[in-house]
Amino acid sequence: MKFFYAPGACSIGIHIVLEEVGAPFEPVALDFKNNQQHTPEYKAVNPKSKVPFLVRDDGSTVSEFPVIAWWLAKTFPAANLLPGGAEGELRALEAMDYICGTVHPQAFTRQFRPSRFTHRPEDEPRVIEQGRELARGYFDVIAAGWPRGSTWWLPFGYSVADAALFFVEWWAATRSKLDLPGPLAAHLAAMMARPAVKRALTREGFPA
Ligand SMILES: N[C@@H](CCC(=O)N[C@@H](CS)C(=O)NCC(=O)O)C(=O)O
Known part of the structure; x- marks a missing residue:
């Protein structure tokens, strides 16, 4: 493929x-x-x-x-990247949809492509700041619901939801220079240690 x-x-x-x-x-x-x-x-x-x-x-x-x-x-x-059964798949889809349908477009597209949110160039700094505030709020929501003692986002263990969460955490840390709440900072570190993540970052030309 x-x-x-x-x-x-x-x-x-x-x-x-x-x-x-x-x-x-x-x-x-x-x-x-x-x-x-x-x-x-x-x-x-x-x-x-x-x-x-x-x-x-x-x-x-x-x-x-x-x-x-x-x-x-x-x-x-x-x-083994999906929790089992309809209920498990539902949780993985729910998590990925939050990242891809809300966190990415509302918080990060605002920061990276502010001109899509205003026709007035002088308003772009405010759009970017709004994106940063939204990102902090969304990350707090995710951190508040983090499964106690878990490295990964879903209690089932490592899943596709972690790969979705990774890209917004990585943007926050490397491009937006935002501080991540504790569980998300630990999650980003755990993701960075995975060989699959290192291979993808390296192929894309980023430090792994
Ligand atoms: N809803 C799509 C959104 C994907 C998306 O927005 N991708 C961005 C890259 S982060 C893109 O291709 N942007 C190109 C553009 O908007 O011109 C998904 O979840 O796959």
């Missing part, structure tokens, strides 16, 4: 899942600095102009982080 990503984008979470499951994949990097996601060539592959994106071996495609992560975990069950 082909995996489309942009170095340092949210696709790093799917990159980690791919490394965890050990499936063969062809990584294809897009250059966001030159807006490669908006070229006719990429739009012909993915009309949404986003990453992460998969083209499977039969030519069919999968988009949207939680769906890609869920599909990879179901397809490669030996990696």
